[in-house]
Amino acid sequence: MEIYIMRHGDAVDRMDPAMKTDEMRPLTPLGQEEVAGMARVLERLGVKPDVILTSPLVRARQTADIVAAELHAGRPAISDELAPGGTMTGVLNDILAAGPPKQVLLSGHMPGVGMLVGYLVWSNSDIIVPFRTAAICRVDLPDEAPFPGAGDLRWLLPPRTASRLVRR
Known part of the structure; x- marks a missing residue:
């Protein structure tokens, strides 16, 4: 199973007076x-997620919606486990409950997305892999064994590097 973990794109500053929450x-x-x-x-890489799960927060939902539209994928589903305070076990359970899918894309927040990589690859969510905004x-x-620590980290791609790949 291929899991694409994405941090939401750049969002309005939390100190913006127009932002109530x-x-x-x-x-x-x-x-x-x-x-x-x-x-x-992702499209160039042939990614077409069977399932897209997103945090319920607006910026993550918008991120998932944009990706779904660009990839002609199904409508993203909300996973409360991808919101701040969610659990790594809960995220994995949500993924497995979805099929398990061949390809799944997750849209969430730091430090949760970084912790999820640590959990899936090293069975340790104290290892937090850094993600820039919109990184995947x-x-x-x-x-046959989708459990914590069984994951293989294939790549981590920030937007600046990705934009160079698309231009080639």
Whole structure:
């Protein structure tokens, strides 16, 4: 199973007076552009997720919606486990409950997405892999044993590097 873990794109600053709650912060125009660019990279790589799971927060949902539209994938489903405070076990359970799918894309937040990589690859969510906004990583889990620590970290791609790949 291929798991594509994505941090949401650049979002409106939490100190912006128009933002009443952190949960409501939308993507900025730059964030929308970053996410669309990353989705084009995924398309070039032949990624077509069977399932897209997203945090319920606005910026993560917008990220998932942009990726789904660019990849002509199904409608993203909400996973409360991808919101801040969610559990790594809960995320893995949500993935497995979805099929398990051949390819799944997750849209979430730091430090949760970084902790998830640590959990899937090293069975240790104290290992937090850093993600820039709109960065994506791929972790492969064996279909016959999709448990913490069984993951293989294939790559981690920040938007700046990805944009160079798309231009080639």
